[in-house]
Amino acid sequence: MRRRAFLSGAGSAGALALAGCLTQGGGGGEPSGTLTVATYESFVDSPSSSPGGWIKQNFEAEYDDVTVEYVTPENGVTNYVQRKQQGAPVEADVYVGLNVDDLVTIDATLGDDTRLFRELDRDFVSNAEHLRPELEFGDPKSRVLPYDTGYISLVYDEEAVDEPATFDDLTSPAYEGTLLAQNAQSADSGQAFLLWTINEFGADGYLDYWRDLQANDVRILGSWWDAYSAYLESERPMVVSYSTDQVFANEDDLPMSRHRIGFLEDQGYANPEGMAVVEDSGNVDLATDFLNFMLRGETQAEIAVQNVQFPAVTDDQVDLDDSFAQYAHRPPEAVSFGYEELEGNLSGWVDEWARTIASN
Structure with missing residues (x-):
């Protein structure tokens, strides 16, 4: 990992x-x-x-x-x-x-x-x-x-935000300015989260969803560590990360209340x-x-x-x-794209996301 x-x-x-x-x-x-x-x-x-x-x-x-x-x-x-x-x-x-x-x-x-x-x-x-x-x-x-x-999931501070249940929740006023995510061009976690949104909204709808996330002030950083360290510094109360993060929190005696795991749509991206x-x-x-x-x-x-x-x-x-x-x-349901779904599509999806979202 x-x-x-x-x-x-x-x-x-x-x-x-x-x-x-x-x-x-x-x-x-x-x-x-x-x-x-x-x-x-x-x-x-x-x-x-x-x-x-x-x-x-x-x-x-x-x-x-x-x-x-x-x-x-x-x-x-x-x-x-x-x-x-x-x-x-x-x-x-x-x-x-x-x-x-x-x-x-x-x-x-x-x-x-x-x-x-x-x-x-x-x-x-x-x-x-x-x-x-x-x-x-x-x-x-x-x-x-x-x-x-x-499994890609959300990690959040339960004392600052409620657990979002759906992707659409993240675009609502209650979650404005709360989410840290990663660049899909430079971070495995960022690309996986992007693919998760494509799985949810389809190739024709994922960019509209990301525009809504942008309008709700999602903050996109370059690497997983950039985003997670910002989260650890309490810059925002929620970050795209992994569903094993409580393991690290337990080992390092970090407050478990700041390492709650959120599975959107009861899913995690494998x-x-x-x-x-x-x-x-x-x-x-x-x-x-x-x-x-x-x-x-x-x-x-x-x-x-x-x-x-x-x-x-x-x-x-x-x-x-x-x-x-x-x-x-482990999420109730694991979702992912295999080779067949990504072949011929992956680079186009990421490039279009970068032009539409990351460059703005």
């Missing part, structure tokens, strides 16, 4: 590369060498907690001659897209930290003739059968598996994170084993607590920490 960078002091991407032979990629014998995993910085480098260290220690414990090495490329997956465009090799085996919009953008940029990630044979990822169906990317090329998810095997990897079998390891119940529980995200597998597969279970809130 990239926003952890600001709460715990990090934020970027990492990679995983290895030398060894297994089954899916052909060959045999015991795997050995280095598995290189690319991911964002706070997945491995958060000063307080991050799942990367636990994952490395426990995966290496199963393979005596294997070392997991993380890399965090500047600009994340964009770095590897640019390398592919230049015909340069991508020196990683696994990428951890993809969103659906990343995949759509990758395909729009590279086209059909250049592949950054391999098609997965799920017969070799047995734990994938436990994934929550609503978190699947809908990737037509079967390259990505989700490993956790956040923003799953995914992982994939890099096309250039020479360690496909071990990389596939790593994906399977990431979907184990005990690994999913650790990722949930350390990354402050919900597991991607069903509840019967994972035993969550009591504190996480108490303070992390």
Whole structure:
């Protein structure tokens, strides 16, 4: 979850590369060498907690001659897209930290003739059968598996405002000048909130809704941290954020009254994170084993607590920490757009929003 960078002091991407032979990629014998995993910085480098260290220690414990090495490329997956465009090799085996919009953008940029990630044979990822169906990317090329998810929601101060029940409530006089949001061009949370409004009002109606939000004095800031820090400074009593924010509030002894979770229309916008095997990897079998390891119940529980995200597998597969279970809130209904809905539409929606809303 990239926003952890600001709460715990990090934020970027990492990679995983290895030398060894297994089954899916052909060959045999015991795997050995280095598995290189690319991911964002706070997945491995958060000063307080991050799942990367636990994952490395426990995966290496199963393979005596294997070392997991993380890399965090500047600009994340964009770095590897640019390398592919230049015909340069991508020196990683696994990428951890993809969103659906990343995949759509990758395909729009590279086209059909250049592949950054391999098609997965799920017969070799047995734990994938436990994934929550609503978190699947809908990737037509079967390259990505989700490993956790956040839900975009509102976080509000119950002593200053009542919980809004609907999107239309946010445009009423009672909520004038109360909401902090993020730029859909530069923040994952901002783009997810935009997509949530498109899901609610349709491609023909979302800009009118945003005009109404503007008329009601919504304040749009560049990043999630810009908006959330303004909220923490009490500049406004409500912010677009995540439904796990009470977990952080509990850990930091912040007043829970200022971290109430609001689900508009009894919904939250799901923003799953995914992982994939890099096309250039020479360690496909071990990389596939790593994906399977990431979907184990005990690994999913650790990722949930350390990354402050919900597991991607069903509840019967994972035993969550009591504190996480108490303070992390799953919406009554999860909504999201998959690959098919975003393909050919995402950039146009965001660009039109930027021209109409962000530039005014």
